[in-house]
Amino acid sequence: MARSTPSSIGLVAILSVGLVVPSAVAIDGPLASATVSFGQWRTNPALDRFPILSERATNQHELIPSQVTIKAGGAVNFIIGGFHQPTVYDDGTLPADINTTIPTDTTPSTGIPSGVPLINDPANRIYRGQDPSRQPILTFPSPISGPVSQDRVEVVHFPKPGMYLVICGVRAHFVDDKMFGFVRVLP
Ligand SMILES: [Cu+2]
Numbered sequence: 001m002a003r004s005t006p007s008s009i010g011l012v013a014i015l016s017v018g019l020v021v022p023s024a025v026a027i028d029g030p031l032a033s034a035t036v037s038f039g040q041w042r043t044n045p046a047l048d049r050f051p052i053l054s055e056r057a058t059n060q061h062e063l064i065p066s067q068v069t070i071k072a073g074g075a076v077n078f079i080i081g082g083f084h085q086p087t088v089y090d091d092g093t094l095p096a097d098i099n100t101t102i103p104t105d106t107t108p109s110t111g112i113p114s115g116v117p118l119i120n121d122p123a124n125r126i127y128r129g130q131d132p133s134r135q136p137i138l139t140f141p142s143p144i145s146g147p148v149s150q151d152r153v154e155v156v157h158f159p160k161p162g163m164y165l166v167i168c169g170v171r172a173h174f175v176d177d178k179m180f181g182f183v184r185v186l187p
Pocket of ligand 1: 083169
């Protein structure tokens with residue numbers, strides 16, 4: 001018994017430290033997170049979406065701001081306004097690296113509307129957002145024809161430093177409207 005006492009004390013000490021220092025510590029401070037407006041509803045000319053309108057011609061296809069900076073271990077909150085799909089590529093990927101050929105590098109949207117080409121180039125892709133056509137149906141009582149909600153949030157974690165390309169997976173938005181930006185993650 002006498003020999004077991006020191007090790008018991010040591011075990012208690014280790015357990016106590018374990019209680020004080022969690023295994024994963026969330027980061028804090030101004031670079032812990034950033035917010036990106038991922039598509040925006042226009043106001044000029046004035047827009048009236050009441051009660052459930054999401055007319056695509058009245059939507060701005062931009063990431064605002066186009067580049068944000070956070071620390072490793074931080075997060076980016078993509079606030080999605082409109083029919084968009086945030087997709088993130090690994091450190092160093094450039095817009096020219098993304099393959100967008102139909103149909104080999106795209107997949108059709110599977111909900112409402114269906115058949116919209118969504119970029120599906122998995123090379124160096126580290127995150128692909130939800131199918132924007134598969135969001136909750138707005139009409140109630142709901143006919144299957146929709147429409148679906150186009151405004152939502154996706155929150156993405158960045159554990160490693162680097163410069164990450166973020167594109168909109170809706171092919172026409174990326175190819176025609178250059179809808180992309182970057183997340184700079186500091187050590
Ligand atoms: Cu888009």
